[in-house]
Amino acid sequence: MNLITYPDREMMMIDVANMMAGELRAALASNGTASLAVPGGTTPGPVFDNLCDVDLDWANVTVMLGDERCVPETSERSNTRLIRHRLLTGKAAAARFVSFAIDPETGLEALQAEVETHLPLSLLLLGMGTDMHTASLFPGAPELPAALAEDAPAVVRMTPRDGLEPRLTLSGRVLKGAMSTHVLIAGEEKRAALETAASIHDAAAAPIRTVLGDATIHWAE
Numbered sequence: 001m002n003l004i005t006y007p008d009r010e011m012m013m014i015d016v017a018n019m020m021a022g023e024l025r026a027a028l029a030s031n032g033t034a035s036l037a038v039p040g041g042t043t044p045g046p047v048f049d050n051l052c053d054v055d056l057d058w059a060n061v062t063v064m065l066g067d068e069r070c071v072p073e074t075s076e077r078s079n080t081r082l083i084r085h086r087l088l089t090g091k092a093a094a095a096r097f098v099s100f101a102i103d104p105e106t107g108l109e110a111l112q113a114e115v116e117t118h119l120p121l122s123l124l125l126l127g128m129g130t131d132m133h134t135a136s137l138f139p140g141a142p143e144l145p146a147a148l149a150e151d152a153p154a155v156v157r158m159t160p161r162d163g164l165e166p167r168l169t170l171s172g173r174v175l176k177g178a179m180s181t182h183v184l185i186a187g188e189e190k191r192a193a194l195e196t197a198a199s200i201h202d203a204a205a206a207p208i209r210t211v212l213g214d215a216t217i218h219w220a221e
């Protein structure tokens, strides 16, 4: 496992943002465009605060979420809301945004087709829950086996079993195909979950395993 540990969270957030900026610049230099998928939740806000004012060709960057909770965009739990307020602001406001805030009944096929046009992702930032989920690939969810299949659509629905709201998430295939992957985690409980995931060899029980072989994991207490 490629794990970087930091003396504190602030340093981690700055370093990860700098690393991401460098990788986006490299992707833009070689392809002219770049695609970036980012997590929601409580952890990555400070990375976005550091990244959004970095000087790069944001107009040629496409940003999307790794997953979205099916809640109104006005909800505190909306990942779209987080991205709009903390990442797609300042210089990064020029980036193109592929929104997951759709009605899954009517808009999923169009979203899947749209995401497909931005693959492979140039850069993927993920978070992880203490239950070892990443994006919204939740252990025990009925849709998980199909979401981890090699021929899964780019975006799939997911119903977490613990009563959390339904989700839309990038599938395992999309996460695995990213050109560069970073996982951002903080706190002792998540560090313990990471060690468990590394030891159990089963992506269905520990979906973070989908990327563990290829990703750089960033951790601070």
Ligand SMILES: O=C1O[C@H](COP(=O)(O)O)[C@@H](O)[C@H](O)[C@H]1O
Pocket (backbone or CB within 6 Å): 038, 039, 040, 041, 042, 043, 044, 066, 067, 068, 069, 079, 126, 127, 128, 129, 130, 134, 135, 136
């Ligand atoms: O529900 C989610 O959880 C994970 C982890 O979130 P955190 O609050 O523990 O940082 C997050 O990566 C994902 O995007 C989010 O929808």
